[in-house]
Amino acid sequence: MEYQDPQLLASLKSHFFDFLVQEDEQQSIDQLLILMNEKLNLEEVTLFIYNEWKQYYFPKASSNMSINNNLGSYFLSDKIVNEMMEEQENVDDKRTIYTFISKIYRNNKAIGLFEFKYRQLSINKSLLIEVANEGFKLIEKLLEFSKIFEEGKRYEQLFNVTAKFHSTMDMDEVLGEIIDTLRNVYPSFTYYLLLSHDNHNNNGLPIKEFQYDNDDNPAAMQAYVTGEVQFEDLVKEKRSILYAPLKGKQGVYGVLQVIAPNTVIFPHSEVRFIELLANTAGSALENAQLYQQSKRLVADLQLINETSHRLNSNLRLTDTMNFMSDQILQSFGSQEVGFIILENDRFKLLPGSTPFFESEQSELYLKYVDEKIKDEKDTLFIGDISTEPLLNGLRFRSLMAVPMAQSGLIKGVAIVMHEKPYYFSFETFKLLQSLIHHSTLAFSNSMLREELENLVITDHLTKLYSRSYLDSMITKSMATDAFGTFVLIDLDNFKCINDIYGHQIGDEILIQVARILKDNIRDNDIGARWGGEELAIYLPKVDLAAGTAIAKRIVEKVGNHTSPKVTISCGLSHWNQSYQDNAFKLFKRADKALYMAKENGKNQVVVQEESIV
Structure with missing residues (x-):
């Protein structure tokens, strides 16, 4: 059969516009290949897209439905393609299926190919090359339109997730929305949220504790410190990692780690979207954190106000100390609370202290706190007391100690402890300081009142009752x-x-x-x-x-x-x-x-x- 090349090519191209106006990119490409197959009287035509990193041609679509349904198992290496292009067709057999490869180049680089299969030896290969070039131009347009469409869908998702971010003040919900969005947009990527230990999340999200002193991940630290996106390209592992800071107006609240498999260079087209998502999430986290802080401050002020009001209601010393102990145990989640008065280098335990402080085991803690406060004349906030050589192996590791001072003189100390290291947050520590400072005068007044009562009922000389x-x-x-x-x-x-x-x-x-x-x-x-x-x-x-x-x-x-x-x-x-x-x-x-x-x-x-x- 002889082909009228110009007429056939024109006939093919006349149908190309029909494919451009269709919304489904894959369906358009499938129909294009079927049209090429029919018009050129071929057995089969398959489109391959070249992956520069893997150096493989991966099938995108085929006129053969059996291949179309199993594209992932059929790919060609550069070497195989070159060998196929060099084969000589010298067998005249109607049962033989011949293959012709037409590579597509842009800027002297291969970007794809068409694999044509046919039975007749007299096929016009120049026409196949021309059809391949024109067809790939159409496919590029389809892919470009598809990319624009997908980009629109992504930014629509970004708009929707932004609306969700600003409709909630729950940090866990914000973090969950970040992960859900990434799962929808990049199902093949892996991602983690690198957050500080202050975030106690139990929702099964991929959260890692951010290690500020860990030199194993300098890119993550750089992203956190600079507030700029950082990249880590791992050639041997064949993957690229992006670190996007979750930043708001007042600071950086964590780092989003996104791992792209099978590439040594993170896809440039995805960087902007991930950066926008991270920035939006950072602002939402900041708002949620500020809201939580404001709620916590209100609760702290209410606690201080309630405590001050209760302590100034002329309670007995025992009632005062028991009330303070209950407040600290409930509000801070502490396991042990001790109120110690220092008299003549001896420890006097006040009411309200938990039973642990009556045991011999408490002596090591009390001596340590006493020496530290005498040396530094300041409060103690210790995340892990086991780092002290003499206290290694002790049961309680988190410790806060606030001096009870009046008129510049330290009269005693309040000690709060927990078994877990780094259990108390800095905000908890500041609240304890405020509580003790507001309560010290009430402690002193209760003690003075009882001392006065004892003077009234006690004989001055013998110290017996009156x-x-x-x-x-x-x-x-x-x-x-x-x-x-x-x-x-x-x-x-x-x-x-x-x-x-x-x-x-x-x-x-x-x-x-x-x-x-x-x-x-x-x-x-x-x-x-x-x-x-x-x-x-x-x-x-x-x-x-x-x-x-x-x-x-x-x-x-x-x-x-x-x-x-x-x-x-x-x-x-x-x-x-x-x-x-x-x-x-x-x-x-x-x-x-x-x-x-x-x-x-x-x-x-x-x-x-x-x-x-």
Whole structure:
């Protein structure tokens, strides 16, 4: 068959415009190849696009539907193509299918080829070359239109995702939208969000912790520091990596890492889109972070205001410290809280401290904090205390310590700890500082108020309770308890002590006897100064036999442990709910028993008479 080349070529080209106006690029290319196949009376025609990096021709479309349905498994190397082009066709056999390769060049570089398959030897190869060139021009236009169309779709996606960014103030939602957009636009790429450890995300997003001190990824660090897109081309691994900073107006909030496989140069056409996406996301992250910060600041101010209001409501010291401890445990998620007063180089634990600070294990922490604060006279914010050689291996690793200072003097310290390293954020640390600074005055006022109360109910010389406090506590005990014992004590021959040694020594003797009393009674028992050289003890819920034993033990201790040596006489009375009684009668019976002890030779204990009237 002879071809009228100009007419055939013109006929083909007349159909080309029809393909340009179709929306589906792949369908247009498929129809073009089918048309070429029919008009040129071919067995098959296949279009290949050249991949410069891999140096392979990959099939784009074919008039053979079996190939069209399995394009990914059929490709040609440069070497095979050159060998096919050099083959001599010298077999005249109607059953033989011949192949003709027509390469397409731009700027002396191969960009694609047509593979024509036919049976007749007399085919016009010049026409095939002309058709291939004209066809590829059309295909380039189709690909260009398709690229423009896809670009439009991408930027439409960017517009939509921007709208979503600005409709939410949740950082996790913003990060999720970034990943979803990349998955839709670049399904073959791999991507990660490099963020600081302050981002606690649990949504399964590809987030990596940004390592500021890691030299293994200088491109990521450069992108973070400069705010400019950086590239890393890995020839051996045959991939290129783009690092786009997530930046807003006030700073950079992370880095978007995008990995393009099978290329050593990141596709230039994709850089601008990814950069715009990263910038848009950075602005959204900034807005979300500022919103979260504002919410946190409002919550912090509310916490400080509530705490200050509560602390200034004249709470007892125990109530004050327990309230502060609860606030810190709940607001900061801490595991241990300690309030320590430093007195004469000794640690005094305040109420509200968690039980850990009563254990021996706390001593290492307390000594470390004490030394640090004395040296630096400042707050401590330690992300991982195990870096200190002497504290390596300890249970708690995150530590915050804020001095409780008033008028420039450090009176104590508040310590907050957690097992996990770097658990507390810097914002948490600043909030703790503010809380403690606002609360220190309330702590001091509570302590001073209780000290004043103790002065009112405490005898200045002996540090025993006052007579009035003893009276009130006995009256209270008689109203609530089942029984109790009262001991009235008098120092024997105390006037002689004053005459011989002087009143100063006499006062010292009183102090010694008072100390013996306190050492031999329980915390809830009441030792008091009755008046002059007379002292008293009230033992709530203690029966007569036990009270007598305690009194005798005190008489013995005083005789053996005072200097100059003195003795005491004790009169002991008892009450229980089985009969009508009151404090006045209790005192009268003890006073009568004391008189009998004096009359009977002193340095002894006399118990009230059995009959109570």
